[in-house]
Amino acid sequence: MIKIENLHASIEGTEILRGINLEIKAGEVHAIMGPNGSGKSTLASVLAGRDEYEVTEGSVNFLGEDLLELEPEDRARAGVFLAFQYPVEIPGVSNINFLKTAINEIREKRGQDPLSAKDFLQQVKEKSALVELDGKLKNRSVNEGFSGGEKKRNEIFQMAMLEPKFSILDETDSGLDIDALRVVADGVNKLKTKDNATLVITHYQRLLDYIVPDFVHVLYKGRIVKTGDKNLALELEEKGYDWIKDDAGVTA
């Protein structure tokens, strides 16, 4: 589905990603872990197309297309979804209006008719049940006055509504208590199909108890330094990141 090759990216002249190689196939869940400052969120931002980051080298192929050539909105329309680490507030715009605008714009660009109000509301009903989103939040302004947990649930609700092919969850577990974590993870698991793929970015192993990854990658100083299965996450939990750093130091 997505193939990242030798990806280098920098912000304001400082190189953050230093040659990432990663391939994710349909139906797979990959986790990226790593200490603070290793470039996890940068990778998410670069894939989503935030323009503060400059890609200096490498390529990203998404379903046969050069992802890096696309504008952020075109990436979204092609099926890339980013669940934000810090979801943004938009005062005065209801959550539901926001989503309807997004969905219908995507449909329009794909040459589809807009979703009827009835079908849209039906979907809202189904998908909000999936993440146990409080009914009131649908009519509130986007993320305004939401608790941390509500914001993250809202991200997964949006993901459910938009039905992306490739989802990036950027530290979706940060700031969540264990119940919220379970609900969010449940939502992600229910949305998993053989045709979509997920990249879970996290600092802690505990999210991976709920969203079981097929592969775990360790990111350190802008490179993937180790890849394994879910046991790698457990090992990291137990030993911390230092042994990785030492390993990386030796091989670098």
Place this chain on the structure above:
Amino acid sequence: MASEEELLEEITSSEYKYGFVTNIESDKAPKGLNEDIIRFISAKKNEPEWLLEYRLKAFRNWEKMEEPDWAHVNYPKPDFQDLHYYSAPKKKKELESLDEVDPELLETFEKLGISLDEQKRLTGVAVDAVIDSVSVKTTFKDKLAELGIIFCSFSEAVQEHPELVKKYLGTVVPPGDNFYAALNSAVFTDGSFCYIPKGVRCPMELSTYFRINEANTGQFERTLVIADESSYVSYLEGCTAPMRDENQLHAAVVELVALDNAEIKYSTIQNWYPGNKEGKGGIYNFVTKRGLCMENSKISWTQVETGSAVTWKYPSCVLKGDNSVGEFYSVAVTSKHQQADTGSKMIHLGKNTKSTIISKGISAMQANNSYRGLVHISKNATNSRNFTQCDSLLMGNNCGAHTFPYIEVKNKSSQVEHEATTSKIGEDQIFYCKQRGMDEETAINLIVNGYVKEVLNQLPMEFAVEAQKLLEISLEGSVG
């Protein structure tokens, strides 16, 4: 909810959509301003002697006045002797139905999306269409007449209801009130008049579309709305203008009178040509709007200002009667080189009077947007309250937002609250929207609509649709 979403789906095209010129023959006064011109206008309009005297008195006042320069705007001072003060479409004959209206005029309405025909059939809005100072066609008049409601052009009111005009004209905005009001009082050519009798609730929104159609014609509209005791009216005023190179001066006066227990809701959409990207051309809009509230009455001003090169406008309420209420809801958008100095005045004279001011300014590109407001609570206005909120939204790094609030409270039992915020439209917000599949224009429209929602909610639905479209058009291409 559904309708709000529909609005958002309607994304319209760029540039100044309403920039076209209609060729209707007109009959105009020579350039310049003197007592003879005023006599010419008055004679043309077959006015009674007292009205000519009123005009002349205003003119003599005006001659002694100086054009004010305290507003935070810069523009070349108009040469008042280089304007035509009268121009009227040539009248062919009295019109019985829309079929008889000049097809070119009907086409103009089509372009504006406000064909009278459609208005009549679909929306139930009576339209008094003003093209270049003279009313061409008034609809729904008969229906309103059954209720005793008078809704007609100002000149018709002068002929048909001189006693009402004489009684109320200049009672809220006196002929010597300010430079532009005095000018208007001297040379106004037409406008709208509305009278709602005692106890009558006007069953439809009354609407006037203004257009400025003739190059170099100053436009001096006069509006007088009187809501008699315990009556109610919702009045809509909207305007668009053709694209021009010359500056067009507009100095209107609107007077509202709400007698005991009456309510007037006055909504405006203003979309005059703002000038091109370099700031050339565009309308100068110097308007005096004021309402007088008697006991237990209420006046509510709602305005969406997207046009004009220079705007100078402070819709106000004089809360004379006890327990009266004044409200002002405003969205003022300035883009390119537009300048706006706008706000409201709430003058509390009666006891237990309440006022609310909600002002939302949006500045983009090189524009400057100022809020200027006065809340005055007099000694006798005990237990009065005011709440003011002025928010400014900046788009880009070259625009400006300024706030000049004046608060004068002369008694201790009253309460005044003032809140102000300034924010910049966030890159983060735009990116968030884009990541959900929206392009930049959609994202900005969505964010801006959220910001102004509180004000748009005050507008009647059809008007809110138009307002939203105007915001979209006005802000197109202003970020990025």
